[in-house]
Amino acid sequence: MVVANFTEMRQNTDAVTRDYNGMADDAAGSHILTIDVEDWPQSTLDHSLPIGERVVANTHAFLELFAETGTRATFFVLGKVAEKHPMLARDIAAAGHEVATHGYSHESLETMTRVEFKAELHRSVEILKEQTGLPVHGHRAADFSISAQRLYFLEIMVQEGLSYDSSIFPIWHPRYGISGAWRHPHLIRCASRDLLAEFPPATVKFGPVVIPGAGGGYFRLFPYWWTQLIIRGIERSHYPATCYLHPYEIDDDEINHIPRPIPTILRISQFMCRKNVKGKLRRMLTDFTFRTMIDACRSLNRDGLPIALDLAVLPIRYGNNHPPQ
Numbered sequence: 001m002v003v004a005n006f007t008e009m010r011q012n013t014d015a016v017t018r019d020y021n022g023m024a025d026d027a028a029g030s031h032i033l034t035i036d037v038e039d040w041p042q043s044t045l046d047h048s049l050p051i052g053e054r055v056v057a058n059t060h061a062f063l064e065l066f067a068e069t070g071t072r073a074t075f076f077v078l079g080k081v082a083e084k085h086p087m088l089a090r091d092i093a094a095a096g097h098e099v100a101t102h103g104y105s106h107e108s109l110e111t112m113t114r115v116e117f118k119a120e121l122h123r124s125v126e127i128l129k130e131q132t133g134l135p136v137h138g139h140r141a142a143d144f145s146i147s148a149q150r151l152y153f154l155e156i157m158v159q160e161g162l163s164y165d166s167s168i169f170p171i172w173h174p175r176y177g178i179s180g181a182w183r184h185p186h187l188i189r190c191a192s193r194d195l196l197a198e199f200p201p202a203t204v205k206f207g208p209v210v211i212p213g214a215g216g217g218y219f220r221l222f223p224y225w226w227t228q229l230i231i232r233g234i235e236r237s238h239y240p241a242t243c244y245l246h247p248y249e250i251d252d253d254e255i256n257h258i259p260r261p262i263p264t265i266l267r268i269s270q271f272m273c274r275k276n277v278k279g280k281l282r283r284m285l286t287d288f289t290f291r292t293m294i295d296a297c298r299s300l301n302r303d304g305l306p307i308a309l310d311l312a313v314l315p316i317r318y319g320n321n322h323p324p325q
């Protein structure tokens with residue numbers, strides 16, 4: 001049984017912090033940049049829409065910027081996008097970046113059964129492996145939809161041969177996230193006892209409140225100094241910060257090409273400030289260095305990370321495990 005009450009266990013997580021600081025010097029100053037490769041109308045407006053063409057040019061714009069700045073990143077590619085544009089994942093891999101999976105359809109995991117998720121994950125991994133000729137090591141769920149009720153899906157990722165996940169947003173949000181989840185890279189022990197590394201998106205903590213700001217709409221809408229503050233804060237704790245963006249976020253002309261009316265709330269939250277993103281990103285790539293998630297996973301010595309969540313111990317909650325050795 002999965003218990004939804006993720007009350008933060010501050011004493012235990014502080015112990016994890018102390019232990020982790022000793023091993024994570026290599027991570028200081030080198031953060032993790034991730035791009036969720038999806039097509040906005042299909043991923044956000046209506047999942048039944050066909051994948052469009054703009055995702056290709058937008059992804060290539062990121063590749064050009066990264067080549068210019070010497071940045072390496074992890075691209076979580078949606079299976080449907082890879083199917084529609086079979087050269088895209090290949091181009092990303094050929095440019096020296098990591099290709100990982102963003103699932104197949106961009107349906108929320110909240111609406112999927114175990115069997116459906118297993119099938120979608122396998123399908124997406126097989127497509128990417130076939131296209132790039134490389135193994136797939138990591139996963140990010142659509143809309144960060146690994147909730148407290150879907151933690152048992154993590155075991156399916158291990159069965160698929162993955163080493164890490166990056167889907168647990170440690171914030172309170174009406175659509176996603178697990179409030180009280182561990183904010184830094186950690187291991188999750190599945191009920192099967194298999195281990196999976198988890199890389200949560202970067203956040204900052206003020207007392208009991210955890211606030212995001214280094215990815216997606218938060219990066220786009222908040223001023224750059226906020227993102228900088230979050231990354232610097234994580235850096236001071238000797239952790240790598242996980243940042244994320246979508247190809248469409250640099251496409252300020254897309255709003256003129258959407259095939260149907262867009263609800264006002266989406267128009268504001270999804271299209272505002274897109275024209276500023278590229279400049280802010282360029283600044284972020286100057287101020288900080290980034291690498292792929294699998295590189296971070298390896299250099300942090302994945303299996304030496306603290307186990308912050310143990311799905312074999314009841315009640316299931318962060319910090320409810322033995323302190324790391």
Ligand SMILES: [Zn+2]
Pocket residue numbers: 036038043102106141142143
């Ligand atoms: Zn997505």
